[in-house]
Amino acid sequence: MEVIMAIAIGFLFMAAVYLMLSKSLLRIIIGTGLLSHGAHLLILTMGGLGGSAPPVLSEGVTNMADAIPQALILTAIVISFGVTAFFLVLAYRAYQELGTDDMNLMRGTDEDDE
């Protein structure tokens, strides 16, 4: 199971890097989304896959799943959701203002604009 997860995470990271290296802003944002998905799956795997055991600790129970990775993932998902939403709005606004979504055309400093 860990091996399958590792391959899935690696594939997500690969796709994320590929998308983030492209010129189009929208593809870059989708890339950051995939990157955070990969990171979340990585937390789940790194915390140890608990199988079917319940995440409760009581007297006499020795086999239980660790609930902390899930709490971490929940927090991280909410944060990346917020950041992605903000990023999309910013990209739209930048497209309106700058008239392009091509990162190659967004280089340079103020001195170049003058």
Added chain:
Amino acid sequence: MKMMSNFLLLPIIIPFFFGMLLMFAPKNIRFQRIGAMTGLSIAVVAAIVLLFKVKNEGPQVVTFGDWPVPFGITMVSDMVSALLVLTSVILAFFTVWYSIAAIGKERESFFYYPGILFMVTGVNGAFTTGDIFNLFVFFEVLLMSSYLLIVLGGEKAQLRESIKYILVNVISSALFVITVAYLYSVVGTLNMADISVKIADIQQPGIITVIAVLFLIVFGLKAAIFPLFFWLPSSYAAPPIPVLALFGALLTKVGVYAITRTYTLFFVHDMGFTHELLMILSVLTILAGCIGALAYFDVKKIIIYNIIIAVGVILFGVSQMNDNSLTGAMFYLIHDMLIKAALFFLVGIIIAVTGTSDLRKMGGLMKTHPALGWFYLIAAFGLAGIPPLSGFIGKLLIVRGGFEAGNLWGSLWILLSSLVVLLSVIRIFIYAFWGKEKGPLQPVDKGYYRMMFIPTIILVVLTVFYGVGSEWITPFMQDAGNILNNPSVYTDAVLKE
């Protein structure tokens, strides 16, 4: 049983509360200004009380929900974080004061002050937290507010640069989560004191050293160390001066603090690799900053590259890992936060008066604005570390620590970089204040000019006191250096009750 105290949360909660309050009436500018100033002055008082509490009673610890220590989220206020929290609220206070004249009504009525207050919440939380995942959460709080502040106004340059800024930070946040996941799989805990103890138990095997380097990449992206500073100069130059001052003084320093904390608390068992790497990178960071500081004629860019030099100097002190160098690093860290804000304020006034940020188009300001010139000169000397001003004592201790650790060349490099720093800031003085007047000055309203100048003067005077009164500050700094040098002080305070 040690007395639990919630007091250490006040510098985090007060700005948060006032930030929420301000969001109810964004268009009432008077309310916004008064609310932000009141909130931050209460936070300053709370931070001062906290500092003396930590000085007298030792590190303050509180665990949310009263869970037993390694399980709940712990907040720890030791001398390092108490000093940084106090400095950050003081700087935010002066930035708000300066902003009243400098930022413009449009931005003020679109959540500018709540943005600053929420950023202070995140910064103080990051300084105070004792839980590595909670550190990530507070990083996101301060980053979210910084996204707002950097793009607020929607100028072309701001939109273009904030995309790059956000992208860099999103990637570094994802790396942060990945690194925390690796660390959790090895040590099985998130509490920073507990992590320190567990790593000491297993004697830092190779995988922990890999995690140390990953942390260096994550925090290095935020602190702008050598190969990872590429995004900083153009991004920081885009927003208006008060935002730039706040970012330059606070945001990179949060990254520096995080590197300092992890490299003094966690990864202290394979210093031959990790701290050697940190030292090499810090020396290269200074080199890169020096080249940039001398290469530009844009006053903003010159001071921005000085941020990078200072990051290198502080991290060199951290990498030496002895009492003198760590005390010096703390001294220099606080000094740099104060003096950078003061310099950005001064540069902001120069830009407002001349209407340009290009040194070649300035000149002769000494005739029309002598007070501005003299205060700039004091701040410039302070930055370069001319005794008895504020930069001297920190640099002296760092260099002495470097000699003690046997790193002759690195220490000499720090001393040489002071000359470059001096040259770069004196260049601004010579171009802007000496010589003939070039072109007409901008008509700046007297009242507005005074509103910008008064907080700047007070901040410069504060840095002078920081240097002259270093005798009174030294006990605090020694406590901080002691905590950084002996992780057991920190872990004992958290784990043993």
